[in-house]
Amino acid sequence: MNLLLKEIRHNPLLWMLVFVPAVLLAERLVPSSHTLLFVLAVLAIVPLAGLLSHATEAVAEKTGDAVGGLLNATLGNLTELIIAVTALHAGEYMLVKASIAGAIVTNSLFMLGASFLLGGLRYHVQDYNRAGGRLYSALLLMATFALLAPGAVADLDLTKGEAMAQKLSAALAVLLIAAYALGLLFSLKTHKELFANADHGEAHEATWPIGLAIGTLLVVTVLVALVSEIFVESVQKAAETLGMSPAFVGFIIVALVGAAAEMAVAFSAARKNRLDMSVSIALGSASQIALFVAPILVLLSYVIGPTPMDLEFWPGAVKMVMIAAVTAAFITSSGRSAWFIGALLLFIYVIFGMTLYMVPPGSHGPA
Secondary structure, eight states: OHHHHHHHHHOGGGGGGGHHHHHHHHHHHOTTOHHHHHHHHHHHHHHHHHHHHHHHHHHHHHHOHHHHHHHHHHHHHHHHHHHHHHHHHTTOHHHHHHHHHHHHHIIIIIIHHHHHHHHHHHSSOEEOOHHHHHHHHHHHHHHHHHHHHHHHHHHHOTTTHHHHHHHHHHHHHHHHHHHHHHHHHIIIIITGGGGOOOOOSOOOOOOOOHHHHHHHHHHHHHHHHHHHHHHHHHHHHHHHHHTOOHHHIIIIIIHHHHTHHHHHHHHHHHHTTOHHHHHHHHHHHHHHIIIIIHHHHHHHHHHHSSSOOOSOOOHHHHHHHHHHHHHHHHHTTSSEEOHHHHHHHHHHHHHHHHHHHTSOTTOOOOO
16 A cells, blocks of 8 residues: 555656546545536546556556556556446447447557557567557457448348347347457467467566456546546537537547546557557457447346447448558557657548548437
């Protein structure tokens, strides 16, 4: 505990933890001040992401970067899952689907690109194990094909297409979860030697004890979840005030805020020349959302949603996810990176953001 308090005292970023009780208190006292709650929620997530970064790095020191990256992706996606479940319960299916597609694209383009850029600005060329990138890219491509299927079925029969798409989505959800489980078995058990990372990072400072690290991970994850609930309740009203569409809110804003904790770890690892961990977090998180979070939301919609949700996304979202998956597969095939590669990935992401920002607030998404 003394190590944690020392870290907070000496890190100005963690002084922003005061915004965590501030946003929880504001939500009780002024629940209708949506813009205020939105700003406080964003400010509160930033230091929590920093704490999560330190704790995850400490765990990764004991487990290795591959497992550490998977752990961070899982905890980070728990936040995104809670954000989506809140919207799902409210029947905001457009926001849910936009946040799913946006999280996949944000992780595979923005997070990966920024990691390459930040690491490349410090190191001339960085190497990483390309086996992990290939596996995650393959999983992403398969998930993208699954997103195409419900729309194709719905177009075959206009009268029964919606019901057919819903049944197919439920079956695909089970299939995707099974594929994700087999991917974990392959990378962590039967062929784990293929994903071992080379020890080319910097000398590491003394890390927290494993007990403190895991305890911090659990507490911070709960706090991020609480703040995320406030965020998703306020962001929609704040978006209306700022003239943003649900597609832009879910695809860009919710995805970026939801991935803040993962980004903090991925960027820090890249700057320390631990690009295996950065790639594992970015693409591992994207594939986890596509093959686990999205299917779980489909199945949960039968229990907590007003009506069952399907996997039929608007065509523009599927195209962006497909482009992100193909780009990630192409970029990571070499196992080497430099700063300009990261810049190119960020440019693609900015193009998507600019396109979605042009969508009128009342629209349901680009075609």
